Structures are given as C-alpha cells and as structure tokens.
Amino acid sequence: MMQLFRHLRLGMKIGGGFTLILLLTAGVAVIGVRGLTSIGTTVTLTTETNRMAHEALSARAQEKDALLRGEAQTITQTQQHITAIGQQATTTKEKIADPTINEQLGAVVAAAGDYAKVFQQATEVRQQQTAAEEKMAQAAETLVKMAQAIRESQYQLLAEIQEKTQVAIQANRANVDDVSQIIQGIMQLRLTEEQFRLQRDAQTQAQVDSRHAAVVQLARNLQARLQTARNSVGTQVNDGMEDDAGLDIHTLAEQIIDLLETHHAGFTLYATELTEQLQAETEMAKQARLLEEQAERIRADQQQEFAALQQLQHTRPEVRNATLANVQATEQFIRGVLTVRLQEQRFVQGADAQA
Incomplete structure (x- = not known):
C-alpha cells in the first residue's frame, strides 16, 4: 500500500494522507471503546485520539494558507502539527497493551510520516512556482x-x-x-x-x-x-x-x-506547475468528500452503540459515561471535518472573487 501511495499524484497524496490519518484516528477510538475493559484506559485513549484528530484538522486548516502564501512561519507551523500527530500516536502506543489498537496507532505514525513528506514536496513545488x-x-x-x-x-x-x-x-x-x-x-x-x-x-x-x-x-x-x-x-x-x-x-x-x-x-x-497544483486541489476536495462520508458512518455507528448501552445506565453507569464521552468526541470530530470543508469552499470562492 505504501508503494502505491508514493506513485500517486501530489494532490491525491496530500488529501489521501490527511484522510488516512483521520480515519485511522477515528478507528483507534472505536476499537478502543469496544475492546478495552478499563474505563481509565478508555478515557485516556479517547482523549489522546481526539488530540490527534485535532492536530490533523489544524494541519489541514493551515495547509492551504501555507501553500498559497509560501511563508516560512506558516509552513513550519503546519509541519509542527503533522509531527505532533506522529508523536502523540507513539506516546499513546506506549500506554496501550492491546495489539489491535497498537497496530492502528502504528499505521497512524506511518501515515503521519507520509503526510509530512508529501507536504514537503508540495512546499517545494510552490517555491519553484514563485521563482518562475x-x-x-x-x-x-x-x-x-x-x-x-x-x-x-x-x-x-x-x-x-x-x-x-x-x-x-x-x-x-x-x-x-x-x-x-x-x-x-x-x-x-x-x-x-x-x-x-x-x-x-x-x-x-x-x-x-x-x-x-x-x-x-x-x-x-x-x-x-x-x-x-x-x-x-x-x-x-x-x-x-x-x-x-x-x-x-x-x-x-x-x-x-x-x-x-x-x-x-x-x-x-x-x-x-500550475496545472499540477489544480490537479492537487481537485484531488484534495475529492478526498475531503470521502472523509465526510466516512465520518458520517463513524457517527452513526457510535450513536447505535450508545443507544444499545443506554439500557445499562442503572447497572453500569461508568460504561454509559465512557460511551457518552466517545459520542461527544465523535461529534466534535464531525464538526471539525465540516469546518475544514467550509473553509476550503470559502478559500476557493475567495480566489474566484479576486480573479
């Protein structure tokens, strides 16, 4: 899969890397709720996966501005967000003993590394375009x-x-x-x-x-x-x-x-170079739409699980509270995805208005 990833076009790489990180992060949260028995461990996993999702959304939000302006400070901030994803996944992996979750976290670390490489390539293309x-x-x-x-x-x-x-x-x-x-x-x-x-x-x-x-x-x-x-x-x-x-x-x-x-x-x-940039933007929009669909599926799954666990409210309130936290985290994740899509649409509309 990594070999295929390296041969994709630049735009598909950026959008695909971003989507893969968010889906893997959401997958870690879902598997953690279903597989872990310790409430403390579940809460820790939920908190840290939510942090990873936040870093991914922050990187995505600054990515457009970094590629458009080419400012060193914005590029560095975006790279820091991407690096923070891999670091958080590594730290979380050291705390969790479940092999399934560790495998997912390892995939997050690898995806964050690929995302960083693709962003660096996009930055270099933008610098070459400015020089031209x-x-x-x-x-x-x-x-x-x-x-x-x-x-x-x-x-x-x-x-x-x-x-x-x-x-x-x-x-x-x-x-x-x-x-x-x-x-x-x-x-x-x-x-x-x-x-x-x-x-x-x-x-x-x-x-x-x-x-x-x-x-x-x-x-x-x-x-x-x-x-x-x-x-x-x-x-x-x-x-x-x-x-x-x-x-x-x-x-x-x-x-x-x-x-x-x-x-x-x-x-x-x-x-x-401008044609390649347009292709990259088209692929990023496509991957973002796929991300929205996946996020909606995750939310539906969480709501279904929450409804099933509501029956345990009186006998096991700690399970209900942990599940409620997961549902809330998922809702925040969905809102973050929709916010990023709205910002992308505003960016495109703003560029068209300037033209």
Whole structure:
C-alpha cells in the first residue's frame, strides 16, 4: 500500500494522507471503546485520539494558507502539527497493551510520516512556482526596456535623416513601426499571461502561446529587414544599424528573440506547475468528500452503540459515561471535518472573487 501511495499524484497524496490519518484516528477510538475493559484506559485513549484528530484538522486548516502564501512561519507551523500527530500516536502506543489498537496507532505514525513528506514536496513545488513567476516578470521588464531603447534609437535616427532620400526615411519608419508593434505585442502578452494566472484554463494558455509566436515573428521580421539594409549599403553609409552612441540595433533584435524564447520557456514551466497544483486541489476536495462520508458512518455507528448501552445506565453507569464521552468526541470530530470543508469552499470562492 505504501508503494502505491508514493506513485500517486501530489494532490491525491496530500488529501489521501490527511484522510488516512483521520480515519485511522477515528478507528483507534472505536476499537478502543469496544475492546478495552478499563474505563481509565478508555478515557485516556479517547482523549489522546481526539488530540490527534485535532492536530490533523489544524494541519489541514493551515495547509492551504501555507501553500498559497509560501511563508516560512506558516509552513513550519503546519509541519509542527503533522509531527505532533506522529508523536502523540507513539506516546499513546506506549500506554496501550492491546495489539489491535497498537497496530492502528502504528499505521497512524506511518501515515503521519507520509503526510509530512508529501507536504514537503508540495512546499517545494510552490517555491519553484514563485521563482518562475519572478523570472518571468524580470524577463518581461528587460524585454520592454530593450524594445524601448530600440524605439528611441530609431526615432532619433529618423529625425537625423529627414534630409536623406525617401527610401531611407521609409525604411526607418518601417523599423519604428515594427518596434512599436513589438512593444505592444509584449504588453498584450503580459496581460494574457496575467489573465491565465487568474483563469487557469487551456484556452488562455493557447492565447499566450499565440501572442508569443506573433511577437517573435515581428522581431524576426525586423531583424531580417535590418540585415537586408546592412547588406545593401555596405560600410560606406550609416545604414541605421548603429547610431552615434554605438547602439547596434541588429544585435538588440537578436537579443530580444533570445529573451522572448527564454521568457516563454519560463511561462511553459509555470503553466505546467500550475496545472499540477489544480490537479492537487481537485484531488484534495475529492478526498475531503470521502472523509465526510466516512465520518458520517463513524457517527452513526457510535450513536447505535450508545443507544444499545443506554439500557445499562442503572447497572453500569461508568460504561454509559465512557460511551457518552466517545459520542461527544465523535461529534466534535464531525464538526471539525465540516469546518475544514467550509473553509476550503470559502478559500476557493475567495480566489474566484479576486480573479
């Protein structure tokens, strides 16, 4: 089972690990009530399994915030909650002699360890995504600055050659127009990338690819025109390839193409990581729904057992009190699960509202 667990997708791992811990914890409580004869031991087991469930719910509640913000403090707090689950299960295991319960507690320890590993992997993916976003922004800023430098150079050159032939004037105007279109294309590309970051759909991603290809083609057209002009005029005339400040327009056009390709490679990586994140969120929601169903079954089982044991109220009140405590703990567990689901729905709705 552990081998299969390692090959699941990241989202299924996180949601599955969380569900497994809660179900194992609830199972320990149910088995403890049915199998233990000592009231003190039963109360201890109920208290400590309830504590484990609380730590699991706390970890789940902070998990979304940790992955969204990527703050070191929130990540550390989430890891502490996950670690506390395994530590509590180990401590409880040392107090209980029942082999069935010890086996369940051992499974809780193993599940907590897997949960910690998967959360660490998710944290690393989020950090890589943040780094990709920063690189994309830096590359886009550099592209705009370089394109603006070319445009300013061409405007200056256009002013200087007003007395030259009409052919030269038209050539420089074409260069200015091309560079202006490149700048506009880069701006539209960045807007579409931002739209994809908010909408996260394949259609917008395809629009990003299309706009990228269009800007690259504009840059190649400009580069080809500059090269043709350079070949035709030779070295005797200032052909617009280099201005008085020594700015080589042809070289800058080549650099723009290279930066565009680097920028788009970063966007492709970012889109892939974002798709994996969406898959993870979908799997977490699915696992949470399964957890609700399992929790409802546990509550029904506890209520059924409580009804059966009510008949022993006068002869064995200690049994009824212990069972009542278990039912109350289970009700708290159910409310905790529903609270987590509500917070997840609010998180998703909040993200959609911001978009």
